[in-house]
Amino acid sequence: MLKRVTTLLGLNTDAVADHAEASATVVKILRTLTTTVQGLAELRNQLGATPSSHVPRPPSPPTPPARTAARPRPAPRAAQSA
Numbered sequence: 001m002l003k004r005v006t007t008l009l010g011l012n013t014d015a016v017a018d019h020a021e022a023s024a025t026v027v028k029i030l031r032t033l034t035t036t037v038q039g040l041a042e043l044r045n046q047l048g049a050t051p052s053s054h055v056p057r058p059p060s061p062p063t064p065p066a067r068t069a070a071r072p073r074p075a076p077r078a079a080q081s082a
Contacts, residue, residue: 006030 005011011030016022 006033 011026014023016026
């Protein structure tokens with residue numbers, strides 16, 4: 001990925017070939033970018049991160065309170081008429 005980005009941006013050691021100091025600075029920048037990308041990849045591997053593992057899960061809906069006292073059932077109709 002770094003190679004693709006540096007190519008698209010025109011960041012390479014030949015970008016400022018006619019200026020020795022600027023060319024050396026470009027080399028330093030590219031080395032630093034490479035080291036940063038490698039470090040991030042190592043950290044991702046150490047933490048076991050995958051594309052879906054960093055996405056936080058939405059909170060679960062609250063559990064309704066338990067019913068402690070049941071409402072009495074009405075008596076069957078046959079028992080009511082007797």
